[in-house]
Amino acid sequence: MKFCLGIESTAHTFGVGIVTFDGKILANAKRQFTTSEGGMIPSDVARHHEEIKEVVLKEALEKANVSWKDISLISYSAAPGLAPCLIVGKNFAAALAKEHDIALVGVNHSICHLTIGDLICGAKDPMYLYVSGPNTQVIGLSGGRYRVFGETLDVGLGNMLDKFAREIGLGFPGGPKVEKLAVGKYVELPYSVKGMDVSFAGMLTKALRLFRSGTPKEDVCFSLQETAFAMLAEVAERALAHTGKSELLLIGGVAANKRLCKMLDVMCKGRGAKFHAVPLEYSGDQGVMIAWQGVLQFKAGETVNPDGAQIRPYERVDDVPVFWK
Ligand code: ATP
Ligand code: FE2
Numbered sequence: 001m002k003f004c005l006g007i008e009s010t011a012h013t014f015g016v017g018i019v020t021f022d023g024k025i026l027a028n029a030k031r032q033f034t035t036s037e038g039g040m041i042p043s044d045v046a047r048h049h050e051e052i053k054e055v056v057l058k059e060a061l062e063k064a065n066v067s068w069k070d071i072s073l074i075s076y077s078a079a080p081g082l083a084p085c086l087i088v089g090k091n092f093a094a095a096l097a098k099e100h101d102i103a104l105v106g107v108n109h110s111i112c113h114l115t116i117g118d119l120i121c122g123a124k125d126p127m128y129l130y131v132s133g134p135n136t137q138v139i140g141l142s143g144g145r146y147r148v149f150g151e152t153l154d155v156g157l158g159n160m161l162d163k164f165a166r167e168i169g170l171g172f173p174g175g176p177k178v179e180k181l182a183v184g185k186y187v188e189l190p191y192s193v194k195g196m197d198v199s200f201a202g203m204l205t206k207a208l209r210l211f212r213s214g215t216p217k218e219d220v221c222f223s224l225q226e227t228a229f230a231m232l233a234e235v236a237e238r239a240l241a242h243t244g245k246s247e248l249l250l251i252g253g254v255a256a257n258k259r260l261c262k263m264l265d266v267m268c269k270g271r272g273a274k275f276h277a278v279p280l281e282y283s284g285d286q287g288v289m290i291a292w293q294g295v296l297q298f299k300a301g302e303t304v305n306p307d308g309a310q311i312r313p314y315e316r317v318d319d320v321p322v323f324w325k
Contacts, residue, residue, distance in 0.1 A: 074105075245273075
């Protein structure tokens, strides 16, 4: 049996995951950098990762019950992310690869969110709906690359819900709070779909105005969900129709929302497609997805020299040729 150890360090999370070459998950150790005020100063996050990296590594090795001689590959998140944080992960991975004489590979973190979804849900060639705090994107494999078919033109859906919740005193994170309160009546909010893109800024402004002029928060929360999720269902459906794909895979923190899952499931059923939502443990940032993508690229023949290992802070999903599929 062959094993891969994956190291995640693009942003707030430092994670170490261990998987087998045939996709069995053995460990998923991680720590998140947090502050009471929120926000992240890259050098502080990098220092956090530097301080806890050995502990997280040890935890993963113990959980998986493997030693260095069992590990055939080390994978690290080379892109995209905060440069100081990427450097911590890259240096750690390269040093371990040299010390234990193990092959090394660097992967794109955004692509890992997609391919771990495939593994966990058993999807073959889905359309992906990636909805987290900052991101709202419809992505699909086409012409040998993961293409962004549509995205938000302003804020990500999660950040919009967080901002609304913070402004009306519900606290952070806002998504789950809004979901709990979404039990009122529908009031009209701007429904803003432009081609394959969506926009949430106008909806946020109107929702806050309604709340401040006395509309019950239950009505506003209900309407925010119904409107925003219907917009996502519309663009996701159009992407399925245009590409002829027959699966939709929902990833990112907002995938925890039951109403969103229900609406997407109904839309998929209506057109004979299959809907999958990635469970929370694997939809957020972690090392398991880095390890699994490393396996895919290694099996397709890729390795990097530890001395020449790189980071690419600005690489987008569609910059990477998908040579492993
Ligand atoms: P990324 O990994 O893309 O850089 P991130 O760290 O913000 O972003 P996640 O942890 O994937 O991302 O998602 C966090 C977001 O998910 C927050 O905005 C939060 O409000 C939202 N969220 C969490 N649970 C729910 C829910 N039940 N309904 C709606 N939104 C939710
Ligand atoms: Fe991420």
